[in-house]
Amino acid sequence: MDGDRVDKVLQDVLKEITPSEQEKQQTSAILDKVKSATNEILKPFGFSHLVAGSFIRDTWMRDKKEFDVFILFPKNRSREKLEKDGLEIGKNIAKKLRGKHRIAFAEHPYVRANIDGYEIDIVPCYKVDSALRIKSAVDRTPFHNEWLSRHLFPKFIPEVRLFKQFCKGQGLYGSDTKTLGFSGYLCELLTINYRNFRTLAEAAAKWEPGKVLINLEGFSGFDDIDYLHKKFPKQPLIVVDPVDPGRNVAAAVSPENFMKFVFACREFLKKPSRDFFFRKPFQVDPEKLEREMLNKKSKFIGFSFKAPDVIPDILWPQLRRTGKRIRDMLEDHDFGVMNWDVWTNDLDKCIIFFELESWSLPKHRKLIGPSIFSKRHTGEFIEKYKDKGRIWIENEFWVAEIRRTFQEVRPKLKEILTEDEKTLKAKGIASYLAKEITKKFDILQERELISHARRYPEFGELLTNFFEKRVV
């Protein structure tokens, strides 16, 4: 029976991913060091702190050397004061631990410190009485910590690790705006609900989008499916936050990633293998990529520009929003876009690119106008186009054949982007990107895209995936 095989695979994977005693000790040592430094810095302020995340629950992953330290401000402190003191405290902690640091921005600014190879976010938040009365999203974390401390029993810990590792293997781990997948907290809640990874996978193999509801605290009113669909529209997976029934912990999981997860569970149970948990190290093959690109007989065009200095969680949605707008603008000019995607290394480079169905158009464009039986619209149509091209009638409708401004996609894309910042924003280009595009952008065609794939392996992977991705 395959059941045995599943358990065997899970045992093997678990051995691989459980941190060694040495690693655990090292982690404990780091935690202690950070805690004590934080206590010392906070003494004059009289604030408390909280180390959050998988580290304190022992559900951390070996290669994820990061955790958050929350500085709990009294709730009557002004936002301004919180931001100012929060940065001050963060910087002092980093200095005390002899780490590097930089200031990052999410809902408010915070300090990101690197200490002994660990990435530690030092985040100020308000200490509130209930998760329902939070003043900003980060204020909720202490309540998650508290709830998990009561429900995440030691027996669940290896199961959480297996689940997280499975998500990682499928590229679905993380609720960040790039991944749109399963957060660590979501993995913990789902494990608590299903008690072990195997039961979870068996249930998920049968999940249907919009029909899955996990309500661990049994909040009332959540048995009405119509109510849920109104409250969480187009969310395939609903996991009610045990500390806040108004919130879906799985809100970040995109429909595509939900289905990917369901199919991955089905496949895993059918043919259990270690490979589901570990992504194969990716080797870009630029020659193959080029062959595939040219072989599709579509046309690729995109552009690159410098990444603005904002956190990835802001950058990725801005890139996607901008890609969509430019896609629409190209289509408005009859350049049919089949597929498109965006990429950034979150450092110095952004790329938005399109796969086109049509890229070289006839010199003229035909417009269907109003019925000849409509006097007013007839007058307007003729007035508008009589000097721009020829006008005739087909069936009962006016038609105009006017000269195109852009027959080729390259100059059209260039025209879209060559604007001042205000105009770019007015066109729908997201604000941080508009600023960078104004400074400089480079149009990329097949050859340039391939050379970027060569230079940036992560982009090469994305581009390769562009030709191969499939859910079913």
Next chain:
Amino acid sequence: MDGDRVDKVLQDVLKEITPSEQEKQQTSAILDKVKSATNEILKPFGFSHLVAGSFIRDTWMRDKKEFDVFILFPKNRSREKLEKDGLEIGKNIAKKLRGKHRIAFAEHPYVRANIDGYEIDIVPCYKVDSALRIKSAVDRTPFHNEWLSRHLFPKFIPEVRLFKQFCKGQGLYGSDTKTLGFSGYLCELLTINYRNFRTLAEAAAKWEPGKVLINLEGFSGFDDIDYLHKKFPKQPLIVVDPVDPGRNVAAAVSPENFMKFVFACREFLKKPSRDFFFRKPFQVDPEKLEREMLNKKSKFIGFSFKAPDVIPDILWPQLRRTGKRIRDMLEDHDFGVMNWDVWTNDLDKCIIFFELESWSLPKHRKLIGPSIFSKRHTGEFIEKYKDKGRIWIENEFWVAEIRRTFQEVRPKLKEILTEDEKTLKAKGIASYLAKEITKKFDILQERELISHARRYPEFGELLTNFFEKRVV
């Protein structure tokens, strides 16, 4: 004032187009000859006959050497008998006059004879008491003749000639299915209504489609515009037949030709000139045509086949219907058609051709499927496409990328046409054409279209017009 100039032009044109005394005598002689031969042949049958058309009203045009002879059958005679005896009588008349003849088909078969260079259609019809009780369309003609004999006064005759000549000059003369313009009878009625060509042109310059109603007999109930639009939908010009209020004499006038006529009247009154009445002899310039064709950066493709042996009035609508169906089939396969047209010399050659916006497509085609939230449609979509290509999800929708059968338009067009007669008909190819296409067709691309334009000047004119036609 331009008024004088208009009158001057009209006088000059009239001189040119009025038949000479000699021509009139020649025509009278022919008429007499045909009438007496017909009388003699009809004697044993006891039937009467009627010569119809502009000849008997003296409104004929010099270059239109044709008229119809109607053989009036008693209305109790069977259709079968009428057809059989009608042909017999026709043949005998042609023989007696030593003319050539052939059998042609409209609503029923008839004899088309050529006698001394005149084309004479000998058409059997029923002698009925009222135009409201006709058994076939041709039975109406005697009533038109009778009505006109009472209303078309001699003073109208030169005005009718001017009007007809103006329509000819604009390519709008004739209600046949190729021209879709103004019939002789319509010209006569409009002239009677407006009393002279000039008043008619001044009125027409202000015509609006769907708002023109000519009701010479003052039939009641025709003052309600909503009623008219229901009775004659999408007909820009409504001229109620004085002998049959249920019929619009201008039904054949297409919306495009209506507007062409209106604009021509406006232009003529603004800048009166003889040129409006006479089309310039057309010289095809194949080199210029080829330059224009290539310069448009669109793609031309079409096909030719042998013209079936049917009258033009049946052939042209079949060609247009077939062109439209093939246009739709090409568009269903993503080959965007900007414009198309059909042509035949009514003898041995038919051509249907298309101007394409896209003719070479990517290897794959992307299909947007159902929402992932619809279980049933999800299942159907996956089942249908899982083996044909890759499937993924965008936003909340399934998408499939499947291999195209045809990337290029030429093989696609060939595939559409390479079928047995039954299948061609099932695809929507009109019946007479389907039969000929089954036997043989030739795909024509730019070069072949140009060489046809060289060989058939009338096709060359149509193709030239394709690039130049405009109404406004």
